[in-house]
Amino acid sequence: MSxxxxxxxxxxxxxxxxxxxxxxxxxxxxxxxxxxHALLIHGPGGVGQFELALALAAAWLCEATDRPLVDRPCRRxxxxxLHVAQSHPDLLVxxxxxxxxSLGWDPGGSEGDEAGEGGKRKPSKEIRVEAxxxxxxxxxxxxxxxxxxxxxxxxxxxxxxVAASAFLKTLEEPAGDAxxxxxxxxxxxxxxxxxxxxxxxVLPLPPAIVAxxxxxxxxxxxxxxxxxxxGGQPQEALDLAGxxxxxxxxLALPARIAAGDATALHGWPLPSAVDALQKVCHDAAALAxxxxxxxxxxxxxxxxxxxxxxxxxxxxxxxxxxxxxxxWGVDLAIESLVGQGREALKTPGSRGRRxxxxxxxxxx
Ligand SMILES: [Zn+2]
Numbered sequence: 001m002s003x004x005x006x007x008x009x010x011x012x013x014x015x016x017x018x019x020x021x022x023x024x025x026x027x028x029x030x031x032x033x034x035x036x037h038a039l040l041i042h043g044p045g046g047v048g049q050f051e052l053a054l055a056l057a058a059a060w061l062c063e064a065t066d067r068p069l070v071d072r073p074c075r076r077x078x079x080x081x082l083h084v085a086q087s088h089p090d091l092l093v094x095x096x097x098x099x100x101x102s103l104g105w106d107p108g109g110s111e112g113d114e115a116g117e118g119g120k121r122k123p124s125k126e127i128r129v130e131a132x133x134x135x136x137x138x139x140x141x142x143x144x145x146x147x148x149x150x151x152x153x154x155x156x157x158x159x160x161x162v163a164a165s166a167f168l169k170t171l172e173e174p175a176g177d178a179x180x181x182x183x184x185x186x187x188x189x190x191x192x193x194x195x196x197x198x199x200x201x202v203l204p205l206p207p208a209i210v211a212x213x214x215x216x217x218x219x220x221x222x223x224x225x226x227x228x229x230x231g232g233q234p235q236e237a238l239d240l241a242g243x244x245x246x247x248x249x250x251l252a253l254p255a256r257i258a259a260g261d262a263t264a265l266h267g268w269p270l271p272s273a274v275d276a277l278q279k280v281c282h283d284a285a286a287l288a289x290x291x292x293x294x295x296x297x298x299x300x301x302x303x304x305x306x307x308x309x310x311x312x313x314x315x316x317x318x319x320x321x322x323x324x325x326x327x328w329g330v331d332l333a334i335e336s337l338v339g340q341g342r343e344a345l346k347t348p349g350s351r352g353r354r355x356x357x358x359x360x361x362x363x364x
Contacts, residue, residue: 020048020234021214022206027055030201031070038171038180040156040198045185046233049203050095050103050154053181057091057150058083060179079145089144092135093152097123102239103154127153129163136170139178148177156182157189164191171197205232215241222247229279229295243272251300254280258302260342262335270330274321277337281317284345285310302345309344316340 058073215223225247230236283293
């Protein structure tokens with residue numbers, strides 16, 4: 001993504017939506033129809049919620065007022081140039097420290113609040129309450145360039161309860177001419193009062209043909225395979241490719257897990273490995289139930305898997321996914337999960353006559 005944002009300014013001018021072609025329509029539609037002071041952009045992750053929020057902010061702050069709002073940002077005025085340089089005085093972006101690099105949003109290289117103090121601290125995965133308080137002060141001060149102020153919060157569910165409560169007061173009693181853009185792939189985990197204060201903008205998965213063309217332009221071979229692997233989320237598919245997972249490696253995964261080959265996930269961060277195993281499990285279960293696979297082509301899915309064993313594996317995967325840090329360490333955790341996967345993916349024949357767990361109602 002940072003590559004996309006680092007395009008030369010002429011190219012940026014050609015794509016008002018941050019280099020993500022499927023955002024052009026949602027951008028125009030939102031500018032035309034959403035006039036509340038707070039918007040909640042939600043839908044699946046990995047489709048450009050953050051980029052849409054930035055493009056909306058740029059449009060509202062853009063100084064090319066001879067253009068209709070739906071044709072902004074112009075990407076040429078002084079305000080737009082400040083926006084591209086990540087130094088617009090009327091825009092404040094709240095993202096967790098740990099996400100700044102991957103989002104390509106790091107104005108001044110992590111200056112200010114959390115960086116200093118000497119010594120390296122693990123970058124926070126949360127939006128810290130201090131940052132929210134600073135945003136509240138920012139929102140109440142006068143606009144520097146006279147076109148209001150914008151606060152972007154991404155992802156909004158990374159505000160903890162204290163931070164979210166502080167933020168809520170500002171949403172309830174907006175002071176000055178600030179507007180707020182919250183992004184979330186998990187809107188149900190936000191405070192209901194925050195959700196109800198925002199006008200909703202749903203950003204769906206883009207059409208596969210558009211997403212695949214975009215992935216191909218970023219050098220992804222067999223983009224359809226990785227797009228399916230990512231559940232249709234193009235940014236996540238690009239992340240997979242960036243981590244060195246190509247179509248061949250992905251297609252081979254179900255068979256390698258069925259063979260108990262934990263080296264298939266060697267070097268993967270635990271959350272990514274668990275996510276991949278959940279997809280292997282999902283597709284095997286879908287086929288076992290007579291449904292269609294979602295993440296792998298049908299001919300790659302282990303078809304004779306035992307549903308009861310898959311359900312047990314699925315529960316264990318969900319349990320590990322919910323843990324922030326696994327007590328055994330990553331390698332052992334992956335080995336254990338792959339071991340369970342091998343058992344679950346064994347064909348009933350190779351399991352002998354043991355068919356326990358096949359009945360759905362015995363597993364609840
Ligand atoms: Zn402009």
